[in-house]
Amino acid sequence: MTEIHPQAGLASEVVGRPAPNKGVLIGVGTLLIVLTNAVIFILPPLLPIIQAQYGLATVAETTWLYTALTLGGGAGFILLPRLADLYGDRNASVAASAFLAVGALIPAVGDSYPTLLVGCMLMGFGGAAQLLPLGFLRRNLGEEGITVGVAVLVVATGVGIVVGMIGGGFIVESLSLRSFFVILTAVCAATTIACFVTIPHAPPAERNGRIAVLGTVWMIAWVAAILLTLTQGLVWGVAALVPLVVGIVGGIAWVRVERRSTSAVFDVAMMKTPLVTASCLCIALFAAVNSAFLLLLSTYAQISPENLRPEDSYGLGLSALQTGWLMAPFAAAFLVRGTVLDRALLNGRGVPVFVIGALTSASGLAWLALAHDQQWQYLVGAAVMGLGTRIGYAAGFTMVQMAVPEEKAGMAAGVAGTSMAVGFALGTALISGDLSASLVPVVGTGLEVAAKGLYGTGYWLSGVLALLVVVTVLISRARSGRRVDSAVS
Known part of the structure; x- marks a missing residue:
């Protein structure tokens, strides 16, 4: 069973300062998570618009924007949570928000594909802000810090998906892509100020160590x-x-x-804790499934059958805003509170929770592999997928946080977040390759889109990724059992 580290009590009591306002901390944590997830989930429904506006020839070239965002997140998820451990939660949160603001400003000013690519890298790095509430809520809320932090992360992620998919599409349809980035810059700048004003500037949680x-x-x-x-x-x-x-x-x-290494990127002792490495692998797999699903849905939904030859015809012909509404059930499922499952996680029973999440996601993907020609079919599949992914993320982040003491909460969040970033990039790359395997022309434009049959293949491939979660946790449990038997002998 995963080792559970007790909380040290409110950090403010330790250093003799007034207790921070719980509601304010939860509020700014929610803002950070909503904003960063909105940035991530804005891209899937907007990829066809970006491709048309900047004259990008292939699906693979377009999705490099998504890959750049997640690769930037890979660096941020390692560095920024550790910055919080070593130099304080306020400093890390302000830095992350500032990267988001600069990343949005660059395409707002440049209005070109190269500047958008650079902006995505910087916004991806700043996207680590979504992990920072796990640290500062745990350090300031005492015994309930882990539970509250993970709950805020999961629920705010659902809200961020809604804001990204629906709000982003509405802004682009009403104004322009450039205007959208101007608004995003202003929002990120305001968030930077809010972090500086509201997050306590406590002494570093971990006084020794350095960022690798x-x-x-x-x-x-x-x-x-x-x-x-x-x-x-x-x-x-x-x-x-x-x-x-x-x-x-x-x-x-x-x-x-x-x-x-004496200054490894990840704490080796932490990674050897039962189920921690498996939890990180599961987070990566759930993220890969997540990004694959979003890319498949948004691409198919926005292709108009009237623009293809009769023998190649498919798609729903939806706008970016309509595509966002189609994904609303996916986001709404993140708001579901799983009290029974949360209790199982706190009691160290993570394996069955992972299995439930994986099988739920796999069932949603199997449904979509067989039925993805009508809008109602996507609504059903999106709801099931959202529930499975929500369960998987909650299990992964909770299990990793419970394996470390409070002063290393940032490192634990960074390990889990890095796994998520790599998973997102892998899922995007996998489906990008799948949708590039066979192309059909868009009549009168010179552009090409994926052949219809590749979408079913993509959903089946994603379902295999979901089932690999089950394989991962069962192997981890079997190996843990063998280690225990060996120790007893």
Whole structure:
């Protein structure tokens, strides 16, 4: 069973300061999570609009914006939560919000594909702000910190999806893509000020230690090399084997160096705690399923059958705003409170919770693989998918947080968040490759879109990822049992 570390009580009581306002802290934490998830989930319904406005030729080129966002998040999810542990929650939150503001400002001013790509990288880095409430709520709310922090993360994620999918589509339809980024810049700047004013500037939770910058950069580099192969491999052909080999060799070397490092990116002792590594793998798989589902749905929904040849015809012909409403059940499912499952997690029974989440997600994907031609079919599938993903995220983040003491809450959030970022990028790259396997022309435009049959294939592939969660936790439990039997012997 996962080791549960007791809370040290309210941090403000330890240092002799007035207790922070619980409602204010939850409010600013909710704001950070809503904003960062809105930025992430704005992109799927807007990808076709971005492709048309900037004249991008292929699906793979368009989805590099999504991959850039999640790769930037990979760096931010490691560095910024550790910054909170070492230099204070306020400093980390202000820095993350500032990166979001600058990342939105660049495409607002540049209004081009290159500036949008750079902005996505910076906004991805600032997207680590969604993990910071796990640390400052735990450090300031005492014994209920983990439960409240994870609940805020999950619920606010659902709200952020609604804001991103529906609000983003409404703004773009009413104004323009450039105007949207101007508004986003203003919102991010206001959030930066709110973080500075409301989050307590407490002494660092962890006084010793440093951020492993070299290890972090190395990790992002080899992951990016593999993702480059997955995203552009069909275009590059045999040449794609070069970044693939570089990525695999770099990853193996990174793991070997990290095991011997005195300042590893991740705490080795924490990763050896039962079910922690498995929880991180499960978070990555749920994130991959999440991003794959969003990309498949948003792409199919916005293709108009009238623009294709009769033999290739498919799609719903929806706008970005209408696509956002189609995803509303996915977001609404995140608002469902699973009291029984939460209690099971706090009692260390994470395996059955993971299995429930995985099987729920797999059933939703199987439904969509067989039925994705009508809007009502997406509404049903989105609701089931949202519930399964919500259960999986809650289980993963809770299990990882319970494995560490309060002063390392940021590191734990960073480990889980990095897994989520890599999963998002992998899911996007996988489906991007799938949708690039066979293309059909859009009449009168010179553009091409995926062939109809690839969407069913994409949903089945995503379902396999969901079932791998079950395999992961069962193997982890079996290995833990063998270690216990060996120790007893």
